[in-house]
Amino acid sequence: DAGITQSPRHKVTETGTPVTLRCHQTENHRYMYWYRQDPGHGLRLIHYSYGVKDTDKGEVSDGYSVSRSKTEDFLLTLESATSSQTSVYFCAISESGQKQETQYFGPGTRLLVL
Amino acid sequence: LAKTTQPISMDSYEGQEVNITCSHNNIATNDYITWYQQFPSQGPRFIIQGYKTKVTNEVASLFIPADRKSSTLSLPRVSLSDTAVYYCLVGATNDYKLSFGAGTTVTVRA
Numbered sequence: 001d002a003g004i005t006q007s008p009r010h011k012v013t014e015t016g017t018p019v020t021l022r023c024h025q026t027e028n029h030r031y032m033y034w035y036r037q038d039p040g041h042g043l044r045l046i047h048y049s050y051g052v053k054d055t056d057k058g059e060v061s062d063g064y065s066v067s068r069s070k071t072e073d074f075l076l077t078l079e080s081a082t083s084s085q086t087s088v089y090f091c092a093i094s095e096s097g098q099k100q101e102t103q104y105f106g107p108g109t110r111l112l113v114l
Numbered sequence: 115l116a117k118t119t120q121p122i123s124m125d126s127y128e129g130q131e132v133n134i135t136c137s138h139n140n141i142a143t144n145d146y147i148t149w150y151q152q153f154p155s156q157g158p159r160f161i162i163q164g165y166k167t168k169v170t171n172e173v174a175s176l177f178i179p180a181d182r183k184s185s186t187l188s189l190p191r192v193s194l195s196d197t198a199v200y201y202c203l204v205g206a207t208n209d210y211k212l213s214f215g216a217g218t219t220v221t222v223r224a
Binding site: 041043107 | 158160163213217
């Protein structure tokens with residue numbers, strides 16, 4: 001299995017609170033992604049990174065920001081959490097970023113916003 | 115991004131072959147077809163990828179007709195542990211973003 005860890009694995013927070021999720025990889029892959037998964041929607045891309053300090057928005061980026069200061073770490077921040085952001089968040093990595101390149105997914109973070 | 119359509123769910127029994135068909139009518143010339151598998155409480159994992167004809171690995175086979183407007187993932191002799199959600203994705207070489215739909219929930223019963 002690819003070396004991807006996510007922290008925390010579970011979090012309960014209150015509306016309006018800032019939350020940061022961390023994705024850490026040991027594969028030295030260039031591309032990193034954050035997805036959210038909700039019932040009936042599959043996985044939806046929030047943000048992705050194509051290198052240190054290089055990031056771009058996905059299809060559901062509103063309310064989220066990201067940062068990548070090192071190759072191995074990709075942080076997802078909810079500046080002011082809302083109940084609609086209750087979800088399971090997955091980080092993924094890929095070597096080249098090309099679509100036929102396999103993406104490797106982390107174990108996920110389950111976030112509950114009360 | 116090519117839109118894909120696949121069944122919401124499928125039921126099967128242990129030992130049977132499961133075939134999941136994905137429609138992708140607007141697939142582009144340089145698009146590949148990729149399937150992922152997701153077990154409960156885990157992230158998706160790559161199963162198989164193809165461009166045309168047939169691809170087989172130790173887990174599954176992928177059949178792609180000449181017009182490439184659909185593809186079929188075949189899981190031979192499924193077991194209870196094959197119960198999962200299966201996603202069909204279609205995309206080109208220069209697009210970084212994978213587009214997952216709702217997938218097909220396959221339930222294998224004893």
